[in-house]
Amino acid sequence: SQTIHQWPATLVQPVGSPLSLECTVEGTSNPNLYWYRQAAGRGLQLLFYSVGIGQISSEVPQNLSASRPQDRQFILSSKKLLLSDSGFYLCAWGQGAVEKLFFGSGTQLSVL
Amino acid sequence: QQQVKQSPQSLIVQKGGIPIINCAYENTAFDYFPWYQQFPGKGPALLIAIRPDVSEKKEGRFTISFNKSAKQFSLHIMDSQPGDSATYFCAASKNTDKLIFGTGTRLQVFP
Numbered sequence: 001s002q003t004i005h006q007w008p009a010t011l012v013q014p015v016g017s018p019l020s021l022e023c024t025v026e027g028t029s030n031p032n033l034y035w036y037r038q039a040a041g042r043g044l045q046l047l048f049y050s051v052g053i054g055q056i057s058s059e060v061p062q063n064l065s066a067s068r069p070q071d072r073q074f075i076l077s078s079k080k081l082l083l084s085d086s087g088f089y090l091c092a093w094g095q096g097a098v099e100k101l102f103f104g105s106g107t108q109l110s111v112l
Numbered sequence: 113q114q115q116v117k118q119s120p121q122s123l124i125v126q127k128g129g130i131p132i133i134n135c136a137y138e139n140t141a142f143d144y145f146p147w148y149q150q151f152p153g154k155g156p157a158l159l160i161a162i163r164p165d166v167s168e169k170k171e172g173r174f175t176i177s178f179n180k181s182a183k184q185f186s187l188h189i190m191d192s193q194p195g196d197s198a199t200y201f202c203a204a205s206k207n208t209d210k211l212i213f214g215t216g217t218r219l220q221v222f223p
Contacts, residue, residue: 043214044216046210046213090155100161104155105154105155108153
């Protein structure tokens with residue numbers, strides 16, 4: 001069966017520090033991978049998605065970046081965090097003709 | 113035209129009540145309408161989905177009603193239980209493109 005791992009679960013970072021969140025998927029190959037952010041009281045904002053290794057599409061211009069170094073690995077990064085980067089970050093994968101997404105358990109990021 | 117508008121933002125019902133969450137869309141090319149359920153501290157999970165060739169889909173206590181002409185769809189939860197307390201997201205997509213999510217509805221079901 002397929003599983004998605006996302007870590008860490010919580011993270012507290014000072015403003016201006018770097019960020020690296022990692023997500024891996026098991027049990028499938030060539031998945032579509034997604035990074036979403038969920039701010040408090042708001043919906044799911046798509047940040048990046050990838051249909052293959054090295055292929056990254058950005059939905060929202062910001063100081064975040066994403067990379068897909070391996071087929072089932074998706075990394076969200078920032079060189080310098082802003083206060084506005086605080087939120088709940090979710091990785092997800094999907095496959096096939098119907099876009100059923102499977103979400104990870106999320107990372108609660110607090111930038112102080 | 114890519115937006116999916118969801119209401120209400122929050123909803124409180126008593127056990128056994130029938131909460132209804134509504135979503136509206138503009139893009140008539142959308143052809144897939146799922147609902148996701150999210151418990152606190154967890155990622156959302158697919159609850160039920162519908163395509164525009166049917167007006168209603170039922171899975172257990174959860175029903176989607178779809179009105180193609182009005183470009184609206186809604187989620188009904190029959191005989192709601194405290195365990196249904198969660199945030200619910202509607203979404204839409206076209207031609208297997210990425211999902212566009214609504215802003216979410218926080219549902220609280222009290223005993």
